[in-house]
Amino acid sequence: xxxxxxxxxxxxxxxxxxxxxxFHDVAARAExxxxxxxxxxxxxxxxELVALTxxxxxxxxxxxxxxxxxxxxxxxxxxxxxxxxxQTTPVQINEVTAGRVRHISYNSADFDYGKNHLSxxxxxxxxxxxxxxxxxxxxxxYKDELVVFLGASYFRALGAGQRYGLSARxxxxxxxxxxxxxxxRFTEFWIVKPAPNAKTLTVxxxxxxxxxxxxxxxxxxxxxxxxxxxRARLYLRQGVATLGIAPLTSMFFFGENQPHRTxxxxxxxxxxxxxxxxxxxxxxxxPLLNPKQTLTTSFSMNDLRGFGLMQRDRSFASYEDGEAxxxxxxxxxxxxxxxxxPGRVELVQLNTADETNDNIVAYWVPARAPAIGxxxxxxxxxxxxxxxxxxPPGAWVTQTRVGRGFAExxxxxxxxxxxxxxxxxxxxxxxxxxxxxxxxxxxxxxLESNAYRLEANGVWRMTVRxxxxxxxxxxxxxxxxxxxxxxxxxxxxxxxxxx
Numbered sequence: 001x002x003x004x005x006x007x008x009x010x011x012x013x014x015x016x017x018x019x020x021x022x023f024h025d026v027a028a029r030a031e032x033x034x035x036x037x038x039x040x041x042x043x044x045x046x047x048e049l050v051a052l053t054x055x056x057x058x059x060x061x062x063x064x065x066x067x068x069x070x071x072x073x074x075x076x077x078x079x080x081x082x083x084x085x086x087q088t089t090p091v092q093i094n095e096v097t098a099g100r101v102r103h104i105s106y107n108s109a110d111f112d113y114g115k116n117h118l119s120x121x122x123x124x125x126x127x128x129x130x131x132x133x134x135x136x137x138x139x140x141x142y143k144d145e146l147v148v149f150l151g152a153s154y155f156r157a158l159g160a161g162q163r164y165g166l167s168a169r170x171x172x173x174x175x176x177x178x179x180x181x182x183x184x185r186f187t188e189f190w191i192v193k194p195a196p197n198a199k200t201l202t203v204x205x206x207x208x209x210x211x212x213x214x215x216x217x218x219x220x221x222x223x224x225x226x227x228x229x230x231r232a233r234l235y236l237r238q239g240v241a242t243l244g245i246a247p248l249t250s251m252f253f254f255g256e257n258q259p260h261r262t263x264x265x266x267x268x269x270x271x272x273x274x275x276x277x278x279x280x281x282x283x284x285x286x287p288l289l290n291p292k293q294t295l296t297t298s299f300s301m302n303d304l305r306g307f308g309l310m311q312r313d314r315s316f317a318s319y320e321d322g323e324a325x326x327x328x329x330x331x332x333x334x335x336x337x338x339x340x341x342p343g344r345v346e347l348v349q350l351n352t353a354d355e356t357n358d359n360i361v362a363y364w365v366p367a368r369a370p371a372i373g374x375x376x377x378x379x380x381x382x383x384x385x386x387x388x389x390x391x392p393p394g395a396w397v398t399q400t401r402v403g404r405g406f407a408e409x410x411x412x413x414x415x416x417x418x419x420x421x422x423x424x425x426x427x428x429x430x431x432x433x434x435x436x437x438x439x440x441x442x443x444x445x446x447l448e449s450n451a452y453r454l455e456a457n458g459v460w461r462m463t464v465r466x467x468x469x470x471x472x473x474x475x476x477x478x479x480x481x482x483x484x485x486x487x488x489x490x491x492x493x494x495x496x497x498x499x
């Protein structure tokens with residue numbers, strides 16, 4: 001089964017030269033692994049590492065002067081994460097040089113243990129928790145963090161001027177709909193040593209879990225937007241309820257659509273909305289929520305052009321957090337290479353009591369999961385974007401606010417104020433008969449809707465007053481701006497959770 005045959009040609013191992021080790025070697029390992037019963041990875045780190053407190057673990061740092069490839073002055077460098085506390089399952093890490101594979105052994109001399117009193121020389125080769133790659137993203141004199149692979153199949157990347165925020169994963173299994181979520185993990189990495197003038201870093205990874213095995217290739221292109229070309233081949237050992245492809249994980253605590261009553265900050269989130277581009281040409285924007293209870297919604301379609309968890313609001317004044325700098329957190333946009341066929345984008349929103357927990361998950365679910373042992377080939381491009389981010393071609397939502405104005409609202413009524421901007425709107429005269437087209441497909445009655453241009457800043461505003469018919473059930477809303485027969489904006493797709 002293939003989700004993106006057309007994209008395979010775009011992801012050659014390395015242009016200009018054949019490698020003795022490459023994606024197909026990892027894929028063969030994954031296939032062989034899938035044919036055998038799952039074996040739990042039970043290797044336990046030394047007890048003194050497991051016993052570390054959070055602060056003690058944070059006091060262990062890799063020595064930058066020991067970074068792999070630094071003595072050779074290569075454009076990329078690697079540093080490694082130590083085992084301990086939450087990261088207690090080691091991964092194997094290898095270097096690929098001129099087609100040959102070399103295992104990278106743990107060496108206690110590579111780490112500064114801070115104030116900890118430990119006996120690392122007695123541990124042997126305990127392995128690593130993960131690794132990070134560095135590259136001169138923001139200037140030629142310093143190699144910034146570019147990408148981190150750490151924990152299960154999680155990874156994060158940065159473009160120029162960005163701060164770490166949301167994460168991506170290799171695969172999600174039964175996030176909803178099963179007997180509990182399963183977290184596949186990358187068990188081994190192979191990192192290709194870059195050439196002196198390299199602009200791309202290539203990483204191969206082997207994934208394993210009780211119900212799945214897989215091979216991955218990441219071609220990482222740093223820049224203002226850091227782009228990852230991802231190729232994967234997956235095999236199922238057992239059936240799954242939900243197979244989540246290209247999963248993204250983020251945090252939404254509160255925002256303009258769900259303000260906090262006591263926090264001085266206006267908004268706290270790594271992402272403020274889910275954006276989807278369907279194969280039929282529709283663009284959809286769903287503002288994120290911090291629901292009281294788990295809220296799962298999905299968007300079915302015959303084909304997908306892209307989806308992402310986006311941080312559209314890039315103004316410091318929207319957050320007022322001088323340390324967290326939420327306005328610098330990246331957006332992540334998943335672009336399929338070739339057709340993925342029918343399926344759905346699923347959004348899972350969980351309650352969180354603070355900003356330390358990731359409570360947002362989005363992924364693609366193919367309409368048909370592969371049969372057990374049947375390969376599923378996937379290729380996509382993952383964009384880590386800052387101020388220059390993917391947007392619809394016409395106009396898009398800039399903010400969603402909720403609450404009454406002067407007039408009181410009736411029982412079970414809510415009012416939404418939604419602002420749009422973009423090229424399809426900015427040149428329209430203020431008296432253009434723009435219409436707000438708003439519907440409540442499920443459990444809602446639209447009582448009033450309006451559209452008008454704001455003299456203060458030139459954006460167009462849509463106001464919606466809606467009654468939730470059954471407050472114990474969610475209410476879906478859809479709205480966009482239209483001029484005659486022309487749809488001017490993306491679709492604002494909002495949900496009112498059960499009260």
